[in-house]
Amino acid sequence: MRTGGWHGWSQTLADAIKLLTKEDILPSGADPVLFRLAPALVMGSALAMFAVLPFAPGIQFADLDLGIYFLLAIASLTTIGVIMAGWGSNNKWSLYGAMRGAAQAASYEIPLALSLIPPILHFGTFSLLNATEQQSGWGGMGWYVFSDAFWVAIPSFFLFLTASLAENRRAPFDLPESESELVAGFHTEYSGLRFAFFFLEEYAAMFATSAVATAYWLGGWNFPGMTLLAEGSAWLPWLGALAFLLKAMFLVCVMIWVRWTLPRLRIDQVMTLGWKYLTPLALGLMVAAAGWEAWRAMP
Amino acid sequence: MTGEVLAFSLFSAMAVGGAGLALFHRSAIHSAFALLASFLGVAGLYLNLGADFLAVTQVLLYAGGILVLYLFGLMLVPPEGEAPRPGRRALALVLAAAPVAIFLIAFLARSSWGDPSRLPEPEGTVRGIGLALLTPDGWLVPFEYASILLLAALVGAVHLARRSAPKDDSP
Amino acid sequence: MSLVAYLVVAALLMVAGLAMVASRRSLIHVLIGLELVLNASALNFVAFDRYSGGGQEGQLAALFVIVVAAAEAALGLAIVLHAYSSKGSIRPDDFRSLGDS
């Protein structure tokens, strides 16, 4: 399995088995409770985000009124998990990583939430399902980025992607685990399955944020040619889920693509970007979106 | 035992247990993390009371915001110094907390607040809260006051933090 | 569940917060104790709101309590950090004078 089969497809499987079977180490100086609790908290909150994602018509665990608000709240819990891991490891690199993670997550949560406001204003709902259903016009192409508010939608979409990169601790904002300075940051001391949990959390959170971007900006499960299907066709959930997953996975690929391209920022650059650039931009977009929606709603 | 009672017991145990752990644990960081359980328990109680928006706000602001802020603060300052003496804590409990607790619980036990025979069905509260906060005959003015309060707090916090960084003798 | 059950939980939270304010030896824990007290009061608001039937005034009040708590946290922590940088200590006992010294 060294080269991992056709195009390396089995490499992930091999990695998972490897991580499952590796020794689970509890460093002698570590705090046993916090050290063990942190991966569970991080993983649990990442998985809880999936509860409100609308994958396809009829495929959603829970359609909450509060959909996206709930998701943001749950996502903010991972920050606590990161701090817990960093502190519980009793390692200075871990602690540095955790502090950076906390500062970064607290800073980027603001542009992240603010960049969600234009679509929330446009659709008038927190519910991801409702927002997706409102984008089914034009034969499945009535996405928010193609709507009459596209000039707000497109910048806010990129803003959301950038902020979610920082929120998920992905390159170029992966300072909490920057390996050239901090070994592996907050998960330096973790091994085996506990490390796998942090690893999986990162990718699960990436998928969840991509799915949110898909549901709010890229039309969710709506795809062109959808209207050709008969009303209530049994194919619709499957094709819808396929369209949703393709769009979300494309955004995940974009996040990985950013990782190939951009070098890691310094912590002061991260803070500058977050507070001086993204937050004012997000505020401006919020005002623009509110003005536009108010203009449109006028009789 | 209905689901509601079960949920109530679980969440109130989380809330009170977390608070107790935060009170008695010797390590500063541990008591801050115990507070997470307490906050989540209170969020669960809000859910139980049909206040879903409030529950999520509780998680978002307390667990994701305020607690992170406190943890950050705890990492920036040294630990409490010498371990707190158990006697001192017991004394504080007896002098400050116990009378309040006894008074409150006795008061509640003697209270005549009856429960309504039928509670209104819990429903989504986002719409109602949004309308109440943003209509002039609702809570618009307090809402704007709250934003001014937050702005003032933010400016004050930035000012304090900025002044502490360089040792600056100018008045 | 009855109203009093929620009120008892809130009372216990409040007592825990008060005891924390009185007994912990760091200003940050005093602030954390205050958060518990605020939480207890918000819980009371919501419980009364639910059991008085109809309306969301209690929830709105609780929302404002959370806002106040956020402001308190930001400002309180800034004060604590400032106090630490000027006195080198965050023990409440070390802050006895109001003067410049």
Place this chain on the structure above:
Amino acid sequence: MGSMEGDALTPARPPKPSSFRRWWVNLYEGVVSTAQGMSITLRTFFKKPVTVQYPEQELELDGRYRGIHFLEQDLCIYCDVCAKACPVDCIEMDATRHGKELEWHVFTLDYNRCMLCELCVYPCPKDCIHQGEEYALVTENREDMVLDLLTWKGLTDEQKQKIAETEAAKAARDAEKEKGE
């Protein structure tokens, strides 16, 4: 994302614009440079990969690769020049001279120390030590890193024959000398 305020890497532009204009310029440059970078990665993404699956495939080396040494022992004259030239002193050699023939005992190269600098190759008067294209030096302990460059040790039959011949010739010469006296 590209150039940010206070970035040490970007040279300061001579006419310093107002901070509000700089904000927009920074924003524009950040977006544009990110887009440029992304387009470069995208183009590279669709190119054939340049990676080589090493144990199965190997790279073609050009002729000047400095790999593990090899010695043309029959040319070597035991002059010790290579060992003297070595900056890390990793060559060790020992041989006994029998007239012109050499009885080799040791010629080792310690790859724990060797940095493959090729300084031993240049001074060789007989051009008999070379660096080859072999580079995989993987062992489980340090002793195995000390490689023996000799192809044979002691004396070969050929050498013995030559020594015998020279000794016989010498003996014959001596005998003639004795006769002459």
